[in-house]
Amino acid sequence: MKRHTSLLPFLLAVSSVPLLTSCTSVPRKPPGPSLSAAVRNNKLDAKPAKAKEDDLDEYSTASVADPFEPLNRAIFWLNDGVYTVALRPISKGYEKVLPKPVRQGIDNAFENVKFPVRLINNALQGNFKRAWLETERFFVNTVIGFGGIVRQSDRFPSLADVPAADTGQTFAKWGIGHGAYIVLPLLGPSSLRDTVGLAGDYALNPVNLATTLYGGYAWTIAIPSTNTLRAMPDELAKYDSATKNALDRYLAARSSYIQYRHKAALK
Amino acid sequence: MNLSPLLLLASLILLRGTASASTAEAEKRLQIAVSEVLGAADLASSGSALTGSLRPVLQKYVSFDAMTRRAVGPGWRQFTEDQQKKATQLFTTLIIRTYSSKLTPGEYPVIKFKAASAPAPGRVEVPTTLLYQGSQYNVTYRMEEAEGWRITDVLIEGVSLVANYRAQFDAQFKKGGSNAVIGALSQTVAQPQ
Numbered sequence: 001m002k003r004h005t006s007l008l009p010f011l012l013a014v015s016s017v018p019l020l021t022s023c024t025s026v027p028r029k030p031p032g033p034s035l036s037a038a039v040r041n042n043k044l045d046a047k048p049a050k051a052k053e054d055d056l057d058e059y060s061t062a063s064v065a066d067p068f069e070p071l072n073r074a075i076f077w078l079n080d081g082v083y084t085v086a087l088r089p090i091s092k093g094y095e096k097v098l099p100k101p102v103r104q105g106i107d108n109a110f111e112n113v114k115f116p117v118r119l120i121n122n123a124l125q126g127n128f129k130r131a132w133l134e135t136e137r138f139f140v141n142t143v144i145g146f147g148g149i150v151r152q153s154d155r156f157p158s159l160a161d162v163p164a165a166d167t168g169q170t171f172a173k174w175g176i177g178h179g180a181y182i183v184l185p186l187l188g189p190s191s192l193r194d195t196v197g198l199a200g201d202y203a204l205n206p207v208n209l210a211t212t213l214y215g216g217y218a219w220t221i222a223i224p225s226t227n228t229l230r231a232m233p234d235e236l237a238k239y240d241s242a243t244k245n246a247l248d249r250y251l252a253a254r255s256s257y258i259q260y261r262h263k264a265a266l267k
Numbered sequence: 268m269n270l271s272p273l274l275l276l277a278s279l280i281l282l283r284g285t286a287s288a289s290t291a292e293a294e295k296r297l298q299i300a301v302s303e304v305l306g307a308a309d310l311a312s313s314g315s316a317l318t319g320s321l322r323p324v325l326q327k328y329v330s331f332d333a334m335t336r337r338a339v340g341p342g343w344r345q346f347t348e349d350q351q352k353k354a355t356q357l358f359t360t361l362i363i364r365t366y367s368s369k370l371t372p373g374e375y376p377v378i379k380f381k382a383a384s385a386p387a388p389g390r391v392e393v394p395t396t397l398l399y400q401g402s403q404y405n406v407t408y409r410m411e412e413a414e415g416w417r418i419t420d421v422l423i424e425g426v427s428l429v430a431n432y433r434a435q436f437d438a439q440f441k442k443g444g445s446n447a448v449i450g451a452l453s454q455t456v457a458q459p460q
Contacts, residue, residue, distance in 0.1 A: 056336060056343055056344075244368060245368070247439060247452065248435045248438060251434050252431055259430060
């Protein structure tokens with residue numbers, strides 16, 4: 001059992017991990033990256049643009065360096081297979097066994113416990129107002145929401161829509177770029193920066209604390225495993241939403257991830 | 268000469284007035300579109316029937332031409348007129364399919380409209396919150412005025428539908444120009460849902 005404690009808990013700690021489609025801040029490149037380059041190579045930009053086409057370049061591809069693309073693609077398809085063969089049946093089983101309100105309660109409780117991740121990152125971003133709102137939220141949900149099972153904070157307009165903070169987002173706000181896009185085994189889309197961010201979120205999530213402190217006991221693995229399980233249906237739904245009807249599912253997932261992280265960094 | 272500040276002020280007031288009138292108009296149009304979509308979805312008995320019943324409604328409120336043009340990007344100029352028509356037709360089918368797949372007949376989202384903004388003349392962004400199957404999503408609609416206000420993009424949690432396809436079309440275009448884009452689109456549309 002002991003040997004599991006090094007890697008398994010990390011993989012199981014999906015809890016604190018915005019799994020398959022999270023977000024990041026990339027300073028957007030000036031419009032027209034690769035396609036514009038292709039057009040330039042064909043010397044087509046010399047053609048006069050029609051009036052309606054002036055806006056053609058406004059949707060430039062969200063930019064991220066992908067120097068490991070062949071490896072990333074291999075891991076992406078491996079993950080896709082694992083999701084289909086193992087995670088989807090497990091996730092469906094979980095949804096079948098527990099009714100929606102119970103699953104929602106479990107989700108709420110695990111999200112509530114992640115409070116230190118949001119508190120510390122808001123503070124590191126210098127956003128003390130949000131850090132305070134998170135604190136209020138945590139106490140409201142813990143005290144009158146039965147330990148976080150019921151999200152009572154939604155009843156208060158000021159607490160209902162506090163944007164979640166994470167470590168990767170903090171790095172983005174500090175002006176650190178993605179570095180390179182990487183696809184993590186099981187966890188899916190990420191970047192060099194956000195992978196370090198994940199490690200930060202992992203360390204700050206109390207759910208993983210017991211595993212770190214008392215590694216070797218079965219219960220220290222059971223809690224993060226439950227956390228992974230409860231997050232699965234939602235994460236698989238996000239993955240499907242990003243990749244369904246895509247021409248190239250790898251590119252669709254990458255674009256969604258980068259756009260999502262970009263938006264998160266602006267919040 | 269002393270009139271110029273006054274003129275400036277007057278034109279600013281006029282512009283402001285026009286902007287708020289257009290945002291209100293676009294917002295109203297979106298609200299009608301959403302209620303018509305939900306009405307059409309209500310009549311559908313299954314997922315595939317939903318795709319069929321949503322098509323005429325979406326074609327009324329969505330500018331598929333603008334969506335396709337932007338999703339392809341500058342390479343659009345290299346498409347012949349027939350290729351542009353073909354690409355628009357295929358992309359329309361794909362978008363309607365994608366949109367329909369997000370709705371389950373019998374389960375409908377609750378949508379709250381937030382204050383709209385006008386990032387440029389003739390353009391409006393309407394942010395909404397969508398409560399669906401117990402989860403809340405931030406969905407922003409981009410609209411443009413062309414034969415009335417029409418939707419030109421949908422952003423779910425900051426992820427733009429058009430930008431997502433742009434990334435994919437870009438790669439196809441680099442591989443083999445307009446033919447590769449149309450080929451890949453045809454292949455995706457032909458795949459069973």
